[in-house]
Amino acid sequence: MSNPRSLPRTAADRHAPTDMGLRAPSPLRDLFAPLGQLLSCGGDARLDIDPATGRNAYGCSPTPTPEVASFSSCTATTISQRGYEAAERARTALMSSAMLHGLIECFDARIEAMRDDLKALLGLARSDVEVVFAASGTDAQLQALALSRALLGGEVVTLIVAADQTGTGTVHTARGQHFSDRSTNDCKVAKGAPVTGLGPVHSLALRLRDAEGRLRSPSAIDAEVLETVESLVAQGARVMLEIMDCSKLGLQAPSDRCTTEIARRWPGRVQIVVDACQMRIGRRRIARCLARGDLVLLTGSKYYAGPAFSGALLVPPRLGAQIDALTQLAPGLADYASRSDWPLRWRGLREQFSAAPNFGQWLRWEAALEEMRAYYAVPDEFRRAALRTLSDGIAKVIAASPSLTLLPPQPRPEHGGEFANPSIFGFTLTSGGAALSLAQCRAIHAALREGSPDDPPCLIGQPVGWGGPGHDAVAALRICISARHVVDAFAAQPGQAQHAIDRILGDAARIVARLETLLLPQPAPTTPAQDRHAH
Structure with a gap:
């Protein structure tokens, strides 16, 4: 599929309904494409399906394959039958409501309801936490950087802990750069080039292992993080500190004690971002991070085994009130996000983004939410x-x-x-x-x-x-x-x-x-x- 956002017209036209001789609007027509095709759109090249194998770069199919033994949730997992059926129900419901009330309005309403669904599943139903959706955890990192710049008031230095065990795109997102040659919204971009209005950003990487591959002690990592942040702040820098809750190999750094000390000492100068994209994190722990004022990166496609990619950024109440007043983020984010990704209450900020729906991202989250419901029902x-x-x-x-x-x-x-x-x-x-x-x-x-x-x-x-x-x-x-x-x-x-x-x-x-x-x-x-x- 050459275009991950807009489906081929020939496929959609064959299934498009007509009403009194009028063709349905093209975005609604796209909803009638095969579900597997929809689940593979609305992302970057990592989602592309190889025609020879019927799978993406991770070896995952857009349709259920229960016969395949899967222990790959740290990378990506093929959609389950449960998730696939949930996505189909969601599509059918949107089709029905959109033909009566309009696609964009109904799509926006469903995404807003999904925020409430996700918060409820994470035990945050009664809080003022906001949810920003993204096509992947990597996309969400760009959103976190843009919000950190806005909240801290200008240029920032990013400090990435566990840089040797995070996603491969982080080396670019930490610098405000494009991490692929094609963006989520199907824009041709130059990998490594600055995202307009976001990069270039000075970034420092801290590793969990030494040159020989040996794990460094937690106390040594804590000391380096604290010393580096202190030095940067002393030089007048504003810092986005991205900490690791669970790395590719299951490790956490720095310690909770170190992170809490940083939050206490430098409010307004350091914005902590928790990389919890593996989602091997308890609900109480998420709540504690948000109470500390952290931004939290998560996905529905790792531990919960929803289809890749489904990312999100949790915004704590104390920061949400500040974001209410924003009317502009980095213009280049429009290559990666849609209006519905941002909460309805952030009306000024939403206006810079296209209202075009991202069906693939939405349906992958519908499947992921169903996996989360099944898990927390246990x-x-x-x-x-x-x-x-x-x-x-x-x-x-x-x-x-x-x-x-x-x-x-x-x-x-x-x-x-x-x-x-x-x-x-x-x-x-x-x-x-x-x-x-x-x-x-x-x-x-x-x-x-x-x-x-x-x-x-x-x-x-x-x-x-x-x-x-x-x-x-x-x-x-x-x-x-x-x-x-x-x-x-x-x-x-x-x-x-x-x-x-x-x-x-x-x-x-x-x-x-x-x-x-x-x-x-x-x-x-x-x-x-x-x-x-x-x-």
Whole structure:
């Protein structure tokens, strides 16, 4: 699909209704395209579907594939049947209301209702927290930077903690740059060029690991963060501090104590942004971050296993009142956002954006919200027990493999709740006594994703560079627990939950066995002469 925002006219025209001989307005006509096509639009090139495989760059299909074992929620997950049906219901409802009351009005009303739905699911229903929607967590980072600049009053320096374990686009968004050659709104842009009115921004990156790949101590990271912020403020800088709640490998930095100290010492000079895009964060913890005045980045497409991409930015009440008065943000944000992404109460700010609906982003969030509803419908006690059992089981499966080495334990913050136990399991691979590089791990990951006649495809987290020169001499793959695993276990027949969990762990064990097979030396191809000699 060449245009991720506007669907091909030929596909839509075949399904478009007519009324008294008049063709429906083109945006409404787009709603009649195949649902899988709609779910793949309204984003950047990462959503494009390869015609040869029917999957995007992450190996995910826009339609359900229940036969594929999926442990890839740290990267992306194929939409579930539950989410797909929720998206279809939402589309049907919008079609009906839009033909009676107008598309833009009905679409705006539904997005506003989705804000309330998301807040309720996160335990924020009675608060004045605002929700800004985005096509992805990367897009939401640009929104956070634009709002931080406006709130702090001018140029900012961005300080990115755990820069070695965050999304690949962050190196660009932290500098106010385009992170792809095509924006969410299908604008051709230059990757690395400044977003108009937003960049260039001076950015500093703090790493969780040293040059050899060893994890630095939490106290050392805290000290560096505090010292760097103090130095920048002393030089007169305004700082957007992006902290990591859960990295690609499940790590948090800096500590809560350090972050709270920064918020206390430099109000109005430092804006804290919490990268919670992995969504392995409890609802109470989200509330505490917002109470501190933090902006919170999140997605519905990681832990909750909604379809990629669905991003959002939570804005605490104390900042929302200031944003009410804004009438302009960086003009270049119009390449990435639509009017409906911004709350109705921010009327002045909304006017700079197009009213054109982003159907793909909306439908992906409808699916993600359904996954969240299913997850929080599971009793707290069962969720905690299931996550603990799955966590222990996957760790044992990896530890039992002779060629896989589990990465160091993942310390979780105090009051971790259901996420007190790890849900992302990073591991290195060894072949012939040597750890595999990033390039080699990518080849292994692709082989798992493609499958073979004897082994069905399976999805695990993409490889992450772990250490060595260039930080890619050694890499880690990841097996992840998602909300969908917990829901599937709970949905089993009464008394059969343990059997369902055993099946999930069995799938993980088969993936590990497949990895062992892929690490075996492959026989050299034979020549025709050798073939004749063999016979």
